[in-house]
Amino acid sequence: MSTIKLSIDGQEVEVEQGATVFQAAREAGISIPTICDHKDLSPYGACRMCVVEIEGVRGFPTSCTTPATQGMQVSTRTKRLTDLRNCTLELLFSGHPNSCFACPHREPCETHRPQATKAGRSTRCGFCANREECDLREMVLTSERQELKLPVMYSAYKLERDDPFMDRDYNLCVLCGRCWRICEKIHGEPAISIINRGKWSKISTAFDKSHLESGCNFCGACIDICPTGTLMDRYARWQGKPEHESVSACILCPNGCSVKAENKGGKLLAYTMPGFEAEDRLCALGRFGAAQIVNSTKRLTRPLVREDGDQIPMSWDDALQSVGKGLIARRGTVVVVISATTTREERFIYDRLATALQGHLIVLPFEADCETPKIKELSDSVQQGKVQALITNGPLVSPQILKNVEFSLVIDCLESMASQLATIVLPSAILSEVDGTFKTSSGKIRTLSKSSILPGGARPEWMIICLIAKVLGLNGFDFDRAETITSLIQDDPAPEKFEREPRNNCRDIPIRFRGHLVADFVPGLKAFELPTTLVDEAEDEICNGFALLEKKEIAPNMHLLIIEAPQVARFALPGQFVILMAKETSERSPFTLADWDANAGTISLIIEEVGRSSRELTSLTAGDQLAHVSGPLGLPLSIQEKGTIFLGGGCYGIGAIFPLARILHEAGNRVICMIEAASSHLLYWQQELAEVCDELLIATKDGSGGMHGGIQEGVSSVTEKEHINQCIIIGCTFMMQQVSDLTKTFDIPTLVALNPIMVDGTGMCGACRVSIANQTQFACVDGPFFDGHKVDWEELTLRRNAYAPQEIQALPQGIHLTSCLPTSTLKMGD
Amino acid sequence: MSFASIQQTAKEEWRQFEQYDRRRVLVGSATCGRAAGSQEVLRAFKKELITNNLLNQTDLYEVGCMGLCYAEVLVELRGTDGQRVLYQGVTPKDVSHLVESHLINNQIHKPLALAVVTSEFNGELPEFSELPFSKPQVRIVLRNCGIIDPTNVNHYIARGGYNGLARAVTLTQDQVIEEIKESGLRGRGGAGFPTGIKWAFARNVADEKKYVICNADEGDPGAFMDRSVLEGDPHAVLEGLVIAGYAIGANTGYVYCRAEYPLAVNRLTGAIAQMHEHGLLGQNIMGSGFSFEIHIKKGAGAFVCGEETSLMQSIEGKRAMPKPKPPFPAVSGLFGKPTNINNVETLAAVSAIMERGAAWYAGYGTEKSRGTKTFALAGKINRTGLIEVPLGTSLRTIIEEIGGGVPEGKKLKAVQTGGPSGGCIPDSFIESPVDYEHLAEVGSIMGSGGMIVIDEESCMVDMARYFLTFTENESCGKCAPCRMGTQHLLKILTDITEGRGEPSDLEKLRQIGATMRNGSLCGLGQTAANPVLTTLKYYEEEYLAHITDKKCPAGVCRDLIDFTIDVDQCTGCGACVLACPVNAIHGARKESHYIDKQMCIRCGSCRQACKFEAVLVI
The missing domain is CATH 2.40.30.10 (Translation factors)
Incomplete structure (x- = not known):
């Protein structure tokens, strides 16, 4: 292909014919800001950030849509361009909650909250799961923004949480269009596009139906390409930014798709597409289900050995000894049953073990259940006593067989009927926890690479078999890595053809993985009517409460x-x-x-x-x-006439100071109420508060209403005019701490309403322990009000965050919880 | 049948239509006429003619719009003496008088008579073409509107229709394009790009498949030029489209018409069928070897579909959103093929130019703006209507002569052209010639032809706010400057008109406006701030009055005005008391009244009710 030469910012650049100015600049290492452009999408020209000036061309063309031509003279950073971009950025950004950027307390706040608060609605960066990965935030932080001070136009769209796997908050959307364009690229007919016009333009499905009804395949590409926090993977959402990515393969079905395993701290967050091409697409099970299976609370993590009818957790050594005893005695009557979705190395080693024990290996077709002829045959053999020992890597045989067989060893990753009935259970590694290779049903060989930490005592299956062989004194099992097995494999068959195509139709998602019903571990799949075995946790009856x-x-x-x-x-x-x-x-x-x-x-x-x-x-x-x-x-606030009382409330604290203001005012105090919010559209109860206090002050972190700043700024400005006898502050820990630190310098007595984790609320459990002047107190019975100057804030913060990972794990993954009230009840961004 | 024999038949039919000793009733029945009640009038005529046993001896026709909106329902009557008279403001109850006096007794019914159509019978009535409304006008695009029966192709043919096409197909493609270039015709959709050059672009791209499109997605509020032409003379447009197709080498044409124009769609559908019947569409048109088909695509009412790339996406069945250019439609347009797109009025001019020659057309207008332009004249003006004048006609001629000036002796304040994309021209520019260059010079645009006259009682801030309400709703939402810019402009303007304006707002308006102009993807966004920027340019003091004095000088913005009663003027008649919906006006009979400002909701009813101009806005 012929090339052309052009000049960008005085630098000569040579690119292939057909390249855009933007691509040419990128090749030359000149960065031009953009949000709608993506290397895997065709030019769109919507964000208008990548404008440039080209000699002989009128106006400010967008570089992403302008083809580079021979001899073109391009400027990317003139003063006019900077001004235009800054203004465009402000406009773009005003459609996205952005108060954190104008907040004078942003840096200490982000230090105080290293992870964003897991809010329902993301009303600012500090409440947004995408904070660490937001392209928009990045662009703003690197721009030389001027202060047009445009208010946030908050559309108050309802949260969309009724579809499986994805949370959508279109209040964060800047309409870059990446999502629908990738959907079109991958699936041809996109499930989503822009609906409505003007202010109400919004990404949605045809007729604004749910994604489930729209024909969406839940491939997750839109989530992965979204530069804002609008589209989120519900499961991975609050777990933070992936720290490690590696190419691997998903073996949840014989398609064995290539995936990118995203991990953080050794925990699998998601399998995502290795690229943004149609052939890279994944099915909902692979994209969203893999991480939920790997991180399931139903994982087997300890060897279990049945003794006197009960399964007892044991050390690996003891469990292996028991396995050895069980198998040696039954040599010649051993059958090994494994699923087709087992790596080649594991299959090889299972086969070698079966041979060594003079037994045989049964590889069950994918998704086979207990009705398979092979299993029926096995059942007969067990009945007849021809088979006395069984090794299996999942609930692949009928309970009857497990009950009848003398010795059963289940090597599996997840709890099941099989693990409950087994003589011995050994916990195994799966998916992102193993190394190995996999032959797909189309005959391709894919490589799995271990990227996650194994839970508890789980071990890779090949290693477990090698350990068993060692106990049995068998030869030919001296492997220390899966790789060393790979070279020994010859002529292994590909799994049987998988007739369905889950990537094109969610209804084709495999029902089982190694005998387990996948919907047992991935609740979102119930949306596609996949069967489950586990009885649903009994729905709470409508209580007369x-x-x-x-x-x-x-x-x-x-x-x-x-x-x-x-x-x-x-x-x-x-x-x-x-x-x-x-x-x-x-x-x-x-x-x-x-x-x-x-x-x-x-x-x-x-x-x-x-x-x-x-x-x-x-x-x-x-x-x-x-x-x-x-x-x-809790102890009520003691009400006395003290003179001027300053009541500060933020977030829920705005409501909480209301009864205090009323009674303090009635008691004859001069009551100054001050409320703060990130932005003016987040304020509430101004009218109600104004009626029960002498003076109502308002502060917003972005300056969109009242004073620019927070309660701190309010205290400072009031003290300049009058003496405050008492401060009472209710809000987030960060705010209460900041205000307490400030009032200490002014010597104003300050009460704060502490909010530690609390369980019973009657002083029994001690969960709400706080240290006040180095004395342990319980917030539930000694509080909630304490002297803000004596609180051990650091300890409080640590204790409040003690269960952060569990709190994230506890967030519902199903779709039974509906979102919020209709939009009409919300105030618009005015 | 050869075209010559078709013409022969048509001429014969026209001769009968124009036969002077036969009674004839023409009722202006475009959508505008229908809205004013033309269908009821038509029925009344039928009934009256039956009653008088005249139905067989009278031709009754629905015709298009003559542009006299102020005079609807407009009826032209011809008696047996051949006298043709235009009657204005006809209602069904006038019909019996009209039939009796004009059709039976050959007497002009004076109370409703507006003008005579032909000078032969000129007596006491002025001749139509000599009316101040008509005299400065030159009707090329509107040549047949209100004169022919738009459902009858023979009427069109008899008046020279399809001569242009017949001539075009004898020329080479390049000769046709050259002719259009020579005529100086510029795109009448708004931007004014020379039509011939545009055609040449599409012509010079080699491709088997090309398209021509007629943009009939007239979306500006208050603009109805295209509708009138489509309803009153659909063949003029379709002929232009076929010529365009021939010139660029396209065999398929689309008319993209708003679904809100059902009558226009109807007329187009009928016209296309007639063209097929007469061999003016289909295979081997007029034996030239050139084949052409036309499809109608109804738009769903998005303003942005008037933008060419959006319109083409809409035809393709996609969401209408503009695409960045390049590639230009001439290279990659509809379905990725070379496409030429012209506005209704442009195509109607094309057919006239091809019939009568480039030199004839170029004889009208100015050096750089040749020919004529239609305008929808509306607002605070005595004679609202659809007009067509040579480019370069002064604003004064249009407003004072054609329009008859501002009603009630009020002062002209400004003229808004170009609709939501245009700007305001202050009264000081009244001598300005109306052409592309001069309008751009004063900060406005020609646009598609909306022309709204504003008097001293209109608030410029409020007007800018009105247009922004429109564009805020109609922005397609694709690009950030337009989508967010319109929202912010509207919010600031609303704040100003409601008394929450701040001095820094003006700078914000300018900055946002400039960003939209320089940064938006398509014409909608690039021009959406124009109503704000031009009013801000010429009427900054009015903005400041809202912001700093919290007053609306024009007395329009409710939150910034108070009504008061001038004690010297008030006669105590009590009319205002009756008119007030909230009982805020008090006072003894025959004594001066007063308004309780706490109660007053500033609706202005009292002011309208007062016959003594005693209610003042302060």
């Missing part, structure tokens, strides 16, 4: 719940809290009372969705019942 009278999302991610709880309402005092449980199986979680009405018998709470329990509560709708409401708990 506490009626939820009203629920509304009064600001993005902030929900007002009014609950009928007459006894609580009757005895409630300002500053107290309640412990709620949405369902009988829910965790107990504490929430400060925002208001109550003893006559009506109701209590009001402001709940911010930041995890499983709050999501369970905010997913309820008016008319539902809560399982439990315990309270009022």
Whole structure:
């Protein structure tokens, strides 16, 4: 192909004919900002960031759409371009929650919260799962942004969480169009495109139906190519940015697709496509299911040996000794049953073991169940006593066989009926945990490379067999790596042809993997009506608990719940809290009372969705019942006339300071209320608060309403004018700590309402332990109010984060929880 | 049948149509006429003629629009004496008088008579062509509108129709293009790109398959030029399209017409069928060896479909979104093939040019802006209507002569051209000739031809806000500057009109506007800020009054005005009290009244009700 020469910023560049100016620049190492362009997509020209100036061409063409021509003189960084780009960036960015960038406390806040808060709605970077990987954030951080100070246009789209595997929050979308373009590229007819016009332009399916109904194949390409946090892999979402990527293969079905294994800290986050070409696409099971299987809580992690009817956890050495005994005695009557989705090395070594034990190996076709003729035959042999020992790498044989056979060894990764019935269970490694090769049904040989850490005591199957052989004193099993086995394999058959094509149709997803029903471990697959064996955790019956009278999302991610709880309402005092449980199986979680009405018998709470329990509560709708409401708990605020009292509230704290303001004001104090939010559209209850205090101050982190900054700035500015006798602060730990540090310098007595992890709320469990002036206290019975100047903040932060990984693991992966209330209840970005 | 014999038949039919001793009723029945009640008038005529036993002796026709919107329903009557008179504002109850006096007694029914059509019978009535409304006009594109029966191809042919095509097919493609180039015709869709050059681009790309498209997706609010032509003279456009196809070497044409124009779609469908019948479409047209087919594609109402690349995506069945150029449609357009796209008015001019020659057409207009242009004249003007004038005609001629000036003696403030993409021309430029260059010079654009007259009682900020409401809704959403820019402009303008404006807003408006102009992907975004930028350029003090004084000088923005009663003027008649929907006006009878400002919702009803101009806006 012929080449052409052009000049970019005075640098001569030679590119192939047909290249765009953008590509030419990239080749020359000149970076031009862009968000909609992607190397694997054709030019689109939507973000308008990659504008350049070309001699002899009018205006500011986009480099991504302009073909390079011979002798072209291109400038990429003139003053005019910088100005235009900055302005365009501000416009682009104003359609995306961005308050963190204008926030004076961003850096300490990000240090305090190294991981973003796992919110329902991402209302800013600090609440966004994509914070570490956001192209938009990166672009803004590297730009010389000017301050046009455009307000955020928050569209208040409803969260889309009703489809399997993906969470979608179009409030973060900047319409770069990468998602629908990759969908079109990979699948031909895209499942998604832009719907509506103007302000309401949005990526969606035809007629705005769910993805499930739209013909989406859940290949996940859109998620992987999305530069913002709009499209997220629900499972991997809050686990952080992958640290390690390696090319491997998925052996969940005989297609054996090439994958990119993304890991963090040795944990598999996802199998993703190795590239963005049609042939790289994956099925929903591979893309989303693999990580859920590998990280399943149902993994087998310890050898188990049956003794006197019970399976007892044992060390590997002891378990191997037991295996040795069991097999040696039954030499000649051993059958090894394995699945076709076993690596070539493992199959080879299983075969060698079967031969050495004068038994034989049965390789079951993929997805075969106990009705397979081979298994029926085996059943007869077991009945007749011809087979006395069985080795299998999954629940591949019928329970009957396992019950009847004298000795059974199950080498498997996941719990099953087979592992429960086995004489001995040895935990094995799977998928991203193993090295090896796999022959696909089309005969290609793919390489699996180990990238994840094995859970507990699990070991690769080839190694387990070698260990068994060693105990048995067999020769020919001296392998220390899977690789050394590979070279010995000759003429192995490819797995039988897999007739279905899961990559083109979700209904074709394999039902079983090594005998296990995949939907048992990947709840999202139930959406495709895949069968499960495990009995669903009993759905909570509709309990006659506490009626939820009203629920509304009064600001993005902030929900007002009014609950009928007459006894609580009757005895409630300002500053107290309640412990709620949405369902009988829910965790107990504490929430400060925002208001109550003893006559009506109701209590009001402001709940911010930041995890499983709050999501369970905010997913309820008016008319539902809560399982439990315990309270009022905690010591009420002691109300005295002290003079000028400054009440500061942020996030849920805006609601929490409301009853305090009312009673302190009634007690004759001068009450200054100050509320903060990241942006003005996140504020609420201004009117309500204004009515119960002497002065209401507002601060926003992006300056879009009231004072630019937070409660800190408010305290400082008030102290310049008047003396504050008392500060009372409710909000996130970071904010309370910051304000306490500040008021200490002003010598203003400061109370903070602490929010440690709490379980029973009555002083019994000790979970809510906090250190106040080096004295241990319990937030539930000694608090929630403590002297902010004496709190051990570092300890509190550590304790609050103690269960962060478990909290992420607990987030629901199914699709039974509906999202939020309709958009209409939200304030628009005005 | 040869074209010559078709012409023969057509001429005979036309002769009968024009036969002077036969009674004839022509009712202007384009969509505009229908909205004003032409169908009811037509039925009334039928009924009245039956009653008088005249139906057999009278020809009753629906014709297109003559452009006199202010005079709808417009009826032309011809009695047995051959006298043809235009009657304006006809309602069904006028019909019996008209039939009796004009059709039976050959007497002009004076109360509704507007003009006589032919000078032969000129008596007390002015001649139509001599009316101030008509005199400065030159009707080329609108040559047949309101004159022929648009459903009758023979009428079109008899008046010279398809002569242009007949001539074109005898020329080479390049000769046709040369003719168009010589005529100086520029694209009438808005941008004004020379049509002949555009054709040459598409002609010079070698490809088996090429397309021509007629852009009939007229979307500007208040613009209806294309609709009138399509409804009143569909063949003029279709002939132009066939000529364009011949010139560039395309065998397929599309008319992309808004679905909101059902009558136009109907007329086009009928016209295409007639063309097939007469061998003007299909294989081997007029024996030239040239074959051509036309398809109609109905648009679903997105403004952005007026943008050519979006329009083509829409024809392809995709979401209408502009594509970056290059590649230009002439190289890779519809279905990736070389495509030429022209606006309705351009094509209607093409057929006239091919019939009468480039020199004739170039004889109208100015040096760089040849020919005529249609305008939809609307707003605060006495004679609203659809007009066609030679380019270079001054704004004064258009507004004062044709339009009859601003009503109620109010002062002209500005003229808005180009719709949501255009700008405001202040009254100080009233002598400006209307052509591409001069409009651009004052910061506006020709656009497709919307022309809205603004008087002193219109608020420029409010008007800019109105246009931004439109573009904010109609932005396709693809590119960031347009999608977000329109939202921010609208928000700032709304804040200003509601009293929340800040001095820094003006700089923001300018900056966002400049970013949209320089950064947007297509014409919609590039021009969407024009209504803001031009009003800001000429009426900055009006913006400042809103922002700093919190006042709306024009008395339009409700949050910034108060109504008060001038005690000296008020007679205490109580009309305002009755008009007030919230009982905010008090006062004893025959004594001066007052408005309770707390109660007042600033609806302006009192002001309208007052006969003494005692209600003031402050």
